[in-house]
Amino acid sequence: MKTDIILAGVGGQGILSIAAVIGEAALCEGLCMKQSEVHGMSQRGGDVQSNLRLSDRPIASDLIPLGGANLILSLEPMESLRYLPYLRPDGWVVTHSEPFVNIPNYPDMDRVNDELGKLPHKVTLDVERIAREAGSARAANIVLLGAATPFIGISYAQIEEGIRRIFHRKGENVVGLNLKALRAGMEAALPFPAKA
Amino acid sequence: MGKYLFLGDEAIAQAAIDAGLSGVYAYPGTPSTEITEYIQTSPTAKTRGIHSRWSTNEKTALEAALGMAYAGKRALCCMKHVGLNVAADCFMNAAMSGTHGGLIILTADDPSMHSSQNEQDNRVMGNFAMIPMLEPSSQQEAYDMVYDGFELSERLGYPLLLRITTRMAHSRAGVETRPPKEQNPLSFPADGRQRFILLPGLARLRFKALLKAQEAFTHASETSPYNQYFDAPDKTLGIIATGIAFNYLAENYPEGFEHPVVKISQYPLPRRLIERLADTCAEILTLEEGYPVVEEQLKGFLGKGITVHGRLDGTLSRDGELTPDAVGKALGKEISAFYAVPEVVEQRPPALCAGCGHRDVYEALNEVIQTYEGAKVFSDIGCYALGALPPFRAIDSCIDMGASITMAKGAADAGAFPSVCVIGDSTFTHSGMTGLLDCVNEQSNVTILISDNETTAMTGGQDSAGTGRLEDICRGIGVEPEHLRVMTPLKKNYEEMKRIIREEIEYRGVSVLIPRRECIQTLKRKHPAKQ
Numbered sequence: 055m056k057t058d059i060i061l062a063g064v065g066g067q068g069i070l071s072i073a074a075v076i077g078e079a080a081l082c083e084g085l086c087m088k089q090s091e092v093h094g095m096s097q098r099g100g101d102v103q104s105n106l107r108l109s110d111r112p113i114a115s116d117l118i119p120l121g122g123a124n125l126i127l128s129l130e131p132m133e134s135l136r137y138l139p140y141l142r143p144d145g146w147v148v149t150h151s152e153p154f155v156n157i158p159n160y161p162d163m164d165r166v167n168d169e170l171g172k173l174p175h176k177v178t179l180d181v182e183r184i185a186r187e188a189g190s191a192r193a194a195n196i197v198l199l200g201a202a203t204p205f206i207g208i209s210y211a212q213i214e215e216g217i218r219r220i221f222h223r224k225g226e227n228v229v230g231l232n233l234k235a236l237r238a239g240m241e242a243a244l245p246f247p248a249k250a
Numbered sequence: 251m252g253k254y255l256f257l258g259d260e261a262i263a264q265a266a267i268d269a270g271l272s273g274v275y276a277y278p279g280t281p282s283t284e285i286t287e288y289i290q291t292s293p294t295a296k297t298r299g300i301h302s303r304w305s306t307n308e309k310t311a312l313e314a315a316l317g318m319a320y321a322g323k324r325a326l327c328c329m330k331h332v333g334l335n336v337a338a339d340c341f342m343n344a345a346m347s348g349t350h351g352g353l354i355i356l357t358a359d360d361p362s363m364h365s366s367q368n369e370q371d372n373r374v375m376g377n378f379a380m381i382p383m384l385e386p387s388s389q390q391e392a393y394d395m396v397y398d399g400f401e402l403s404e405r406l407g408y409p410l411l412l413r414i415t416t417r418m419a420h421s422r423a424g425v426e427t428r429p430p431k432e433q434n435p436l437s438f439p440a441d442g443r444q445r446f447i448l449l450p451g452l453a454r455l456r457f458k459a460l461l462k463a464q465e466a467f468t469h470a471s472e473t474s475p476y477n478q479y480f481d482a483p484d485k486t487l488g489i490i491a492t493g494i495a496f497n498y499l500a501e502n503y504p505e506g507f508e509h510p511v512v513k514i515s516q517y518p519l520p521r522r523l524i525e526r527l528a529d530t531c532a533e534i535l536t537l538e539e540g541y542p543v544v545e546e547q548l549k550g551f552l553g554k555g556i557t558v559h560g561r562l563d564g565t566l567s568r569d570g571e572l573t574p575d576a577v578g579k580a581l582g583k584e585i586s587a588f589y590a591v592p593e594v595v596e597q598r599p600p601a602l603c604a605g606c607g608h609r610d611v612y613e614a615l616n617e618v619i620q621t622y623e624g625a626k627v628f629s630d631i632g633c634y635a636l637g638a639l640p641p642f643r644a645i646d647s648c649i650d651m652g653a654s655i656t657m658a659k660g661a662a663d664a665g666a667f668p669s670v671c672v673i674g675d676s677t678f679t680h681s682g683m684t685g686l687l688d689c690v691n692e693q694s695n696v697t698i699l700i701s702d703n704e705t706t707a708m709t710g711g712q713d714s715a716g717t718g719r720l721e722d723i724c725r726g727i728g729v730e731p732e733h734l735r736v737m738t739p740l741k742k743n744y745e746e747m748k749r750i751i752r753e754e755i756e757y758r759g760v761s762v763l764i765p766r767r768e769c770i771q772t773l774k775r776k777h778p779a780k781q
Contacts, residue, residue, distance in 0.1 A: 132596070
């Protein structure tokens with residue numbers, strides 16, 4: 055298997071926790087992994103992205119080539135569009151639907167939605183609302199991960215194991231809430247057309 | 251021992267611990283910060299008593315590391331690329347003295363300037379100092395280089411420069427660790443005075459020794475496991491790929507190389523490997539993350555009129571970090587994206603956090619400054635450099651650590667008024683104090699704001715060397731107590747802040763204002779419940 059994922063969002067939203075869970079799951083599965091992160095200045099509310107590469111063979115580059123990503127996973131709708139040149143023609147975009155507005159010139163959401171609408175394979179969900187309904191407003195990123203589970207190339211059970219390992223230090227309650235958030239995201243994404 | 255998912259920075263830190271490190275010395279700087287942080291939080295490092303407190307700046311860090319190595323122990327000194335400029339005095343001369351215990355100097359370069367003010371390639375500095383260099387292509391190689399590097403440094407008798415770039419520092423991969431080694435016992439160099447007293451007569455001998463050592467350094471490169479020759483059928487082109495560029499090359503040949511390749515991860519250049527490539531191939535392409543260092547060396551090195559492609563002839567862009575796509579294009583591959591970035595996507599630059607004290611400083615300062623024509627505000631390296639962006643547009647410069655105070659002084663000397671500067675607390679102790687002394691000695695007409703958030707915020711909230719003692723430091727340097735004024739940057743205090751700023755601008759001499767309020771990020775971390 056080989057899955058290239060671009061994680062996108064705004065500094066401070068928590069894309070790196072998603073990467074950590076997938077990374078842990080990949081490690082359990084014995085897969086090779088490379089994940090490049092953004093630290094430093096851009097974390098102060100700027101656009102951030104992480105390249106996450108999984109494969110059952112050794113991976114050369116830390117960066118995903120243009121047109122190479124199987125999946126863009128984004129916590130912000132406009133940010134999901136920023137990395138489209140990296141998406142394969144058959145790749146999926148899974149994104150939070152609600153904008154994070156911290157710039158004065160944030161575009162009209164109808165225009166953002168029009169662009170998302172043009173993509174053949176996408177899942178857009180209000181992951182914050184789903185997270186609140188699932189009992190943990192802070193687990194929006196895990197809801198998003200849940201929605202993306204069909205496209206990662208790692209079994210759902212293994213992703214659950216990743217969550218257990220990442221959150222076990224914070225106690226059973228936190229593990230439970232995140233597992234619930236994962237499932238809520240997975241189920242919310244079911245009505246979207248399955249992977250061709 | 252085991253297999254771990256490590257950032258490049260973490261792999262280096264763990265390797266140093268496993269290699270019998272006795273001390274890490276560093277000043278925070280992206281993308282190098284996580285190395286020292288990892289050692290600070292490592293239980294093993296704690297048990298082993300490994301020194302890991304932050305230094306005041308890169309120069310003090312490197313000097314302390316050299317001192318520890320002088321005493322026979324293994325020392326690591328970490329900095330971002332521009333930090334090596336600060337440490338350059340010690341760096342150049344540590345190449346003259348050489349070392350006793352193993353000494354690894356780590357430079358984390360930042361091509362494309364993700365978090366930096368330039369993209370200098372410190373392999374140039376390594377060549378300048380004429381010491382051996384290592385440039386890992388993978389996190390595992392970074393681990394192995396450090397694990398074995400202290401011994402190499404001890405065997406050669408010289409410090410090593412380990413050069414990584416942002417993508418190596420901040421990318422995670424599986425790393426296999428090796429059995430921990432004991433720390434070195436305390437011991438001093440037998441010929442210490444001949445080596446470490448660089449008075450001219452002795453220094454001349456040391457320079458001859460350094461020149462002679464080049465042979466051993468080159469031999470080490472030629473026999474290094476990190477430098478490799480990969481043969482391939484198509485000899486119309488030979489490729490030299492250094493450090494992480496090797497990965498981008500491999501990404502473009504998933505089924506194996508088509509052209510012969512020399513992978514370089516240890517310097518000086520492995521002469522024999524390169525001559526073999528030059529003898530077999532019609533032309534050479536150099537792939538380097540950073541400056542065309544090898545490319546320039548090759549021109550003089552080969553002297554055979556062989557064509558060398560790279561960043562100098564435009565095959566690759568002269569600036570910016572490499573990507574698999576840039577390398578693919580240089581190899582003549584068809585690189586294209588299927589989707590474009592839609593026009594609707596806007597830039598989202600970083601900004602000062604909501605609730606940050608620097609915001610209040612700029613709000614108040616801007617209101618006062620607007621009433622003076624030709625006022626200039628010199629600033630410095632840190633979060634508050636974001637005051638350059640809207641809505642503040644509050645600063646006129648951001649050059650290097652500490653330059654705000656001394657540039658304000660120079661401008662005041664030239665007649666500029668008001669000449670104001672904004673510097674952070676950590677940057678002030680890093681390199682601002684000496685400039686303040688210059689101002690005090692000449693009674694320069696400057697107004698200095700030390701915007702004190704009691705941490706090194708930009709790099710994630712590390713200790714700041716002068717926390718709690720800034721007034722004492724300023725008084726000690728000679729700032730007059732009545733022109734050393736502390737305030738709390740909050741909206742409710744704007745009127746008072748503006749009054750003080752105006753009074754001190756009007757005072758014809760050195761004023762130091764200290765707006766002090768803890769960084770909102772470190773505050774949140776201490777009191778997560780308040781979020």
